[in-house]
Amino acid sequence: EVQLVESGGGLVQPGGSLRLSCAASGFTFSDYAMTWVRQAPGKGLEWVSDISGEGGTTHYADSVKGRFTISRENYENKLYLQMNSLRAEDTAGYYCAKFHRYSYYMEVWGKGTTVTVSS
């Protein structure tokens, strides 16, 4: 069974940093591009970033470019999101998701981890 389990969320002050992790199991992790999607409280979904299976290609939403860094460790089956210079508007639930092997829809999602940026 494919499983994605996020961790690393919490309360952080504006300007602070946090690193989210996503542990993957049940599939050949390195074969799949992965993505992070967030959802502010009571709001809709926002794509944040994605990374290719081998890790060499990344993309970012303009709202996080230059502040967030996506990475992966394929030997550990883990996906990461390093978040720096956090702002109040980054407060959200963060989901990791697995793309389809040959396309860019999100076929499996984790349960999410919550990030709160507040003083």
Next chain:
Amino acid sequence: DIQMTQSPSTLSASVGDRVTITCRASQSISSWLAWYQQKPGKAPKLLIYKASSLESGVPSSFSGSGSGTEFTLSISSLQPEDFATYYCQQYNVYPFTFGGGTKVEIK
């Protein structure tokens, strides 16, 4: 960026009703559109990909159609477990964008 506009934002319906949700893209996205269902406090779940392909395990009461800029998600006979919020998402071009969501409520 491609804007995805869903309508209505809220839909009140009864069990057994047929419901249709519309998603419009600000420019053509061919058929690169997915639909997701999200229940309160839960992660989104994939329903439809490539505009009209039903994800494995999703009831056949769900169907998708459209191409270019106009798309629909239909539920042929609404069941109690279908009351949720539905999102469309384009994956034709970066940045990937979602519609604002349609909440299907019990009438």
